[in-house]
Every structure is written in structure tokens, then in C-alpha cells.
Amino acid sequence: MEVLISNWSNVQSMPESFVFPPERRPGKNLVPVCNDIPVIDLKPIDEDHDPAETIQQILKASQEFGFFQVINHGVSEVLMDDTMSVFKEFFGLPAEYKASFYSNDINRSCRLYTSTLNYDKEEFHYWRDNFTHRCHPVDDYIQFWPEKPSRYRDVVGQYSVEVRKFLLRILDLMCEGLGLELRYFDGEFSKNQLLSVNYHVPCPDPSLTLGMPEHSDPNLISMLQQCDVPGLQFLKDGQWIGVEPLPNALLVIPGLQLRAISNDKFQSPKHRVVTHSKEARTTIGCFLIPSNDVCIEPARALVNSGSPQFYRAYKYQEFFSTFxxxxxxxxxxxxxxxxHG
Structure with a gap:
């Protein structure tokens, strides 16, 4: 599938279909790297220290930034490195093998595509390949995953389980901070889990295109493992800020459903990805997603006379369709x- 940019090598000029109109380009001006992005250290909790300070850091970060990086998170560095290595190997496999996963069908449990799922209809393409598959429970979906590289299923299976544990732990700390019952977000709120890997080949002119569109995540909560090549940017106070990857850190983004359930206490900011002229970039995302029929509404404990309910109850499928x-x-x-009122 020549449409896959991971099959390209040594691209010297920008294909016209990837060149955005001037008002949508990132431009040549450098976006400043923000040095104040919250970093949450979970080590004190693991050493049986009072979690109150860490919980307040998570709440403050979710309110003021809408994202934060986490260190000492419990997912082993070896597993993180192995998983990143496996995905880089996957994108380097022969075109014929990757073609078997190419699909724009959102209902397919394992799919590979370029730009977005609307590639054939969109006027401009984003500079990325995306490989996405469902991964919870692992045993229900592993049969659909690639058999190559040979260690893919073993490594990615372990990774899927560990990052799910991590995200559920973060959600429990949020529950404690918000005054919600422990495991409030277990079950239908976090029933589905999606692994989403973006791959960007070096781009001849990063000022003309984007690696991902600006967007907010419609799910419950997201996790991102970055590589050492920068590219992620968030919109804060009307300006784009760059996120410098921290070694072995995991970046957490509360999704739009957390914004609704928290009754607007949490943000879920817009973010985008820019490209790099010399180095390929691979990132691993993991999303916890509610079941289609679960009822989403502000948690009752967070609604009172001083904080009226901001959103009506709705089913996740209704929101996602509207989104x-x-x-x-x-x-x-x-x-x-x-x-409104």
C-alpha cells in the first residue's frame, strides 16, 4: 500500500496533498517548550507515604493544565523499551505484510491507516500512519493482532495489561481527591481499551503540514508514551506550548468524559502533533473508553448549590456520534x- 507513509524513504519534497492551507499550517515560528508542565511522582505512595500531596498535585494539574507527566509509575522501563522497539519493527516490515491490516473501517478491531479514517474524502492529509487495535481483555483480541514481529503479541499483551493498571490507579487517585467512591470509574466507564500508535517519517518541510489534527480526546482518559523526538503540543491560554518528553515518563490526559463527570473541574485540552525534518517519531497511546450504553453525567457528589450540574445525562455513543x-x-x-440556565 503505497499510501502508507511508513513505506516511503528519503522523501525530498512535500506531496501536494499533505500541504495545508496557510491558516492551518504550524508555520516556521518555533513553539516554546513549557517548563512548568506538572510532573507527578508516584514513588512516595509506593513507599507508604501519605498520598494526599500527590493527589492534590494530580487534581491541580487536571484543573490548570488538563495533562501531566508521571514518573515512577510502575510500568517497567524494560517493558516500555521493548514495546517501543516492537512497534518500530512493525512499521519497518514489508509493505505487503502491513497491507493486510490496512483499513478505514472504524469497527475493525485491528487496523492500519494513513492520516485519518477519511483519507479518501479529506482534502489534506496528516503526516502519519496510525496502527490501532483493541486490547482489553487481551485474550479476546490478541488473535487479531500481528504475528510479526514474532514477539509482538507477548510484549504488547503485557504492556496493555500494565498500562491499564496504571490508568486505573490514576483514576482511583482522582476519585479520592474528588470525594468519589473508590473504583468509581471501573466497569462500564472504562470497559474498552484501545492502543493507538502513531508513526511519522521525517518530513521535508514541517512548517507546511501536521502530524495529527488539533483535537481533544473524547474518551475517559488517555496515556501517551513518547519517544525522544519532540512534536506534541497543547493549547493553553490561547497559545500552543511544546511538551518536552521526559525519559521513561508517561503522559496522562483526562478525556472529555472526565470533564463531564467532574462537572467541569477537569480540563481536556486541545492538542496536536508537528513533524520533524530529520528523525522518525513513534508514540504509543492507550485510551480507556466507556461502553456505548453507559450513562455519563456529572457525579452527584460534585453537584450542589455552589456547583450546579453543567451537563445533562447522555449515553457515550450519543456523545461520540455528536462529536x-x-x-x-x-x-x-x-x-x-x-x-443552560
């Missing part, structure tokens, strides 16, 4: 669910 119709614009989608 898609609105062009993945979070604010436009939430207009259909806000309680």
Missing part, C-alpha cells in the same frame, strides 16, 4: 449536552 458530526470539536459537541 464526530461536529468535526471532533469538543466545545461544539458539548453544546448539545450543556444545561
Amino acid at each position: 464526530t458530526v461536529k468535526g471532533c470539536d469538543a466545545d461544539a459537541a458539548f453544546e448539545s449536552f450543556k444545561l
Whole structure:
């Protein structure tokens, strides 16, 4: 599949279909790297220290930034390195093998595509290949995963289990900080788990294109393992800021469903990815996603006379359909669910 950019090598000029109109380009001006991005250390909790300070750090980061990096998170460095290595190997496999996974069908449990799922209809393409598959429970989906590289299923299976434990732990710390019952987000709220890996080959002119569109995550919570090549940017106070990858850290982003359930206490900011002119970039994302029929609404413990309910109850599938119709614009989608008064 020549459409896959992972099959390209030594690209010297920008294909016209990847060149964005001037108003949507990142441009040549460098986006400043933010040095104040919160870093949460879970080591004190593991050493039986009072978790109160760590919990407050998580709440503050979720309120003021809408994302944070976590160190000493419990996912082993060896497993993180092995998983990153496996995905780099996968994207380097022969085109004929990768073609068997190519699909724009959102219902397919394991799919590989370029740009977005609307490749054939979109006017401009994003500079990325994306490989996505479901991974919880692992035994239900592992049969659909690649058999190559030979260690893919073993390594990615372990990784999927460990990052799920990590995200559920973060959600429990959020519960404690918000005054919700422990494991409030277990079950239907976090029933589905998706692994999503982005691969970007070196780009001839990063000022003309984007590696991913600006968006907010519609799910419950997201985790990102970055490589050492920068590219992730968040919109904060109306300006884009760059995120410098921390070695062996995991980046956490509360999704739009956490924004609703927290009754707007948490942010879920827009973010995007820019490309790099000399180095390939691989990142691993993991998303916990509610079941389609689960009822989403602000937690009752967070609604009172001083904090009225901001959103009506809705099913996740209703939100996701609206989000898609609105062009993945979070604010436009939430207009259909806000309680005005």
C-alpha cells in the first residue's frame, strides 16, 4: 500500500496533498517548550507515604493544565523499551505484510491507516500512519493482532495489561481527591481499551503540514508514551506550548468524559502533533473508553448549590456520534449536552 507513509524513504519534497492551507499550517515560528508542565511522582505512595500531596498535585494539574507527566509509575522501563522497539519493527516490515491490516473501517478491531479514517474524502492529509487495535481483555483480541514481529503479541499483551493498571490507579487517585467512591470509574466507564500508535517519517518541510489534527480526546482518559523526538503540543491560554518528553515518563490526559463527570473541574485540552525534518517519531497511546450504553453525567457528589450540574445525562455513543458530526470539536459537541440556565 503505497499510501502508507511508513513505506516511503528519503522523501525530498512535500506531496501536494499533505500541504495545508496557510491558516492551518504550524508555520516556521518555533513553539516554546513549557517548563512548568506538572510532573507527578508516584514513588512516595509506593513507599507508604501519605498520598494526599500527590493527589492534590494530580487534581491541580487536571484543573490548570488538563495533562501531566508521571514518573515512577510502575510500568517497567524494560517493558516500555521493548514495546517501543516492537512497534518500530512493525512499521519497518514489508509493505505487503502491513497491507493486510490496512483499513478505514472504524469497527475493525485491528487496523492500519494513513492520516485519518477519511483519507479518501479529506482534502489534506496528516503526516502519519496510525496502527490501532483493541486490547482489553487481551485474550479476546490478541488473535487479531500481528504475528510479526514474532514477539509482538507477548510484549504488547503485557504492556496493555500494565498500562491499564496504571490508568486505573490514576483514576482511583482522582476519585479520592474528588470525594468519589473508590473504583468509581471501573466497569462500564472504562470497559474498552484501545492502543493507538502513531508513526511519522521525517518530513521535508514541517512548517507546511501536521502530524495529527488539533483535537481533544473524547474518551475517559488517555496515556501517551513518547519517544525522544519532540512534536506534541497543547493549547493553553490561547497559545500552543511544546511538551518536552521526559525519559521513561508517561503522559496522562483526562478525556472529555472526565470533564463531564467532574462537572467541569477537569480540563481536556486541545492538542496536536508537528513533524520533524530529520528523525522518525513513534508514540504509543492507550485510551480507556466507556461502553456505548453507559450513562455519563456529572457525579452527584460534585453537584450542589455552589456547583450546579453543567451537563445533562447522555449515553457515550450519543456523545461520540455528536462529536464526530461536529468535526471532533469538543466545545461544539458539548453544546448539545450543556444545561443552560
